[in-house]
Amino acid sequence: xxxxxHEECGVVGVFGHPEAATLAYxxxxxxxxxxxxxxxxxxxxxxxxxxxxxxxxxxDIFDEDILARLKGRLxxxxxxxxxxxxxxxxxxxxxxxxxxxxxxxxxxxxNLVNADELRSKLEARGSIFQSTVDSEVIVHLIAASKESxxxxxxxxxxxQVRGKSLVIGDLVDVSIDTAxxxxxxxxxxxxxx
Numbered sequence: 001x002x003x004x005x006h007e008e009c010g011v012v013g014v015f016g017h018p019e020a021a022t023l024a025y026x027x028x029x030x031x032x033x034x035x036x037x038x039x040x041x042x043x044x045x046x047x048x049x050x051x052x053x054x055x056x057x058x059x060d061i062f063d064e065d066i067l068a069r070l071k072g073r074l075x076x077x078x079x080x081x082x083x084x085x086x087x088x089x090x091x092x093x094x095x096x097x098x099x100x101x102x103x104x105x106x107x108x109x110x111n112l113v114n115a116d117e118l119r120s121k122l123e124a125r126g127s128i129f130q131s132t133v134d135s136e137v138i139v140h141l142i143a144a145s146k147e148s149x150x151x152x153x154x155x156x157x158x159x160q161v162r163g164k165s166l167v168i169g170d171l172v173d174v175s176i177d178t179a180x181x182x183x184x185x186x187x188x189x190x191x192x193x
Contacts, residue, residue, distance in 0.1 A: 008035075008110060010033075011076070013074075014074065015074055021067050025077070028077045036079070038054060039056075040078050041075055042070075042075065043075040045072035051105070055089055076105055077094070086132055090131045090132075091132060093106070104139070104142065108138060110163050112134040112163035114162045119134070141156070145157060
């Protein structure tokens, strides 16, 4: 019963530091107890997203050369502890997608209680999923939103999910937003300014 940790993922966001990926790495290392299955970091230099993900422990996935390649003043990171989906690289986060609005990286901690329902609706509309984790549902909700701005799309997506502890980083447009269900209205007010 007590033979392994019972935490649920670790997520981190670093904004405005020249060594953002290194700070994300150190943070993930400190949060290693939150997930030992896989880890990843996505950094942004303001023009592109640079990603590295792998299976195992943070110290085994990242070295100096990899961190040097993750250039930028923004970074998000994730340690995975499986709560949904299988233990394979395609389920490792942060997820990075290129879509009509640009590039987007997302890291999520927790479970979306309505993920199966939303996934079925999205697949019926033509969405093709790359992973088996519920976090990818958020990416598809953002892409499928009818809102015109990224902030509007994120707000729309968050209004449809039920769950907690969510970090979304639109790293190319130089912003990191963190939301929890109970703070959603405050986030919407802040983003509307």
